[in-house]
Amino acid sequence: MANQPLKIGGVTVRPGESKDIGLELSETYTGDAIRMPVRVIRAKKPGPRVFVTAAIHGDEINGTGIIHDFLFGEACTIKRGALILVPVVNVLGFENNQRYLPDRRDLNRSFPGSSNGSMASRIAKKLMTEITSKCDYGIDLHSAAFQRTNYPNVRADLSQAATRKLALAFGCALVIDGKGPLGSFRRECARAGCPTIILEAGEPWKIEPSVLQIGVQGIRNVLIHLGMQDGDPIPPPYQATIRKTQWVRATVGGILKFHISPGEFVKEGQPIATNYSILGQEQNIITSPANGIAIGMATMPAVKPGEPVCHIATLTAGQISRYEKRLNTSKADPYKQAQEDLATNVDIVDRAPVEGV
Incomplete structure (x- = not known):
């Protein structure tokens, strides 16, 4: 053209x-x-x-x-x-x-x-x-x-x-x-x-x-x-090709408190969120179905059964180990900053990891 x-x-x-x-x-x-x-x-x-x-x-x-x-x-x-x-x-x-x-x-x-x-x-x-x-x-x-x-x-x-x-x-x-x-x-x-x-x-x-x-x-x-501008491209801290993603969904109605932030690496079985009743009683813990990274999260903490909680992109344990090191050691990294920025829009609390994770 x-x-x-x-x-x-x-x-x-x-x-x-x-x-x-x-x-x-x-x-x-x-x-x-x-x-x-x-x-x-x-x-x-x-x-x-x-x-x-x-x-x-x-x-x-x-x-x-x-x-x-x-x-x-x-x-x-x-x-x-x-x-x-x-x-x-x-x-x-x-x-x-x-x-x-x-x-x-x-x-x-x-x-x-x-x-x-x-x-x-x-x-x-x-x-x-x-x-x-x-x-x-x-x-x-x-x-x-x-x-x-x-x-x-x-x-x-x-x-x-x-x-x-x-x-x-x-x-x-x-x-x-x-x-x-x-x-x-x-x-x-x-x-x-x-x-x-x-x-x-x-x-x-x-x-x-x-x-x-x-x-x-x-x-x-x-x-x-494409040769339309001069200069050197700026590479990301790592680059992962994702072939499989899956949504983790609520099984009961309630209020969520998250244990991870958007962009955080997770391991299979790791707690993602705890679902509490409207009166504050713990109902269940939602865990990651696979090793991966949280590429999407609900910002509305109130959920009904079947509603999305977290979108997980599947990675291997080896990929997670390599990528975490590159992300954490990179200076002025917008991806690390994005983790912090996007986390301000969800209610995140600490929780001890489940056994074996």
Whole structure:
């Protein structure tokens, strides 16, 4: 695509130009246009075209903050190719502090979309037509769902060579293998020939400093990898490829007190949380089903049977031993800082480990 004309929303961006475009997505009840903000940066020299999108879920604004920070200073200057930045995709959800669109559909389950379908389907089609089809690579930024937090991790279909290289180049400590849910943006982008990865990090409704640092650093790593920027990539303290994850769920209703923080390594049988009755009586101890790392946790301490408590990514005992040493000895490590930052949003108390752990 390097030498093809670049036109978005009817606006042509020529080599060496940067333009802000309001891409029309829908209309209000009064017929006024609803526009998605897009910044297009095009270098004079031809090269790869990369998009970075955020807030496909309107309440997941850590990605919005990442793009916002990336736009400051010289971080977004490129020497070749084109960079398309979309800080808010789901403008309607963003305006209402809502994950979903007004039609109650999940935009990230509506791709590739249709020009004659539902509101979600039409917006999905517009994004595929105006952004995906004009790019060679994509990065989509997400946070956890309502009442949860995610320790920073990249998710990608590692069976595709180009996607795998992109995921590893981002430089996140955790890379989770998977195609993505049916109808998700990254899955359909990959099917359309545009290798795309996602970053999952932090909570909804928040812009968290350590998440911003990891996100901005990751975007820059990708651009260096693609030859669009000069410099040396910043590697993570370790990089683990995750093939299996599992949610640990509550078995009885009650109030949780956690014994681990997001991003903490755990061993099989280690206490994750204690479930207390509403009057303070201990009901049961929830333990880890495997060796691994806590990549997601509930921030809502009240639970019913079956509700998620902790998301564990499986690692070997040897991996845990190596990674803990690298994380603990690294200076100014945003991943260590993310552990501390995200832990402030859950009630954590000490508890002696179970026997044998």
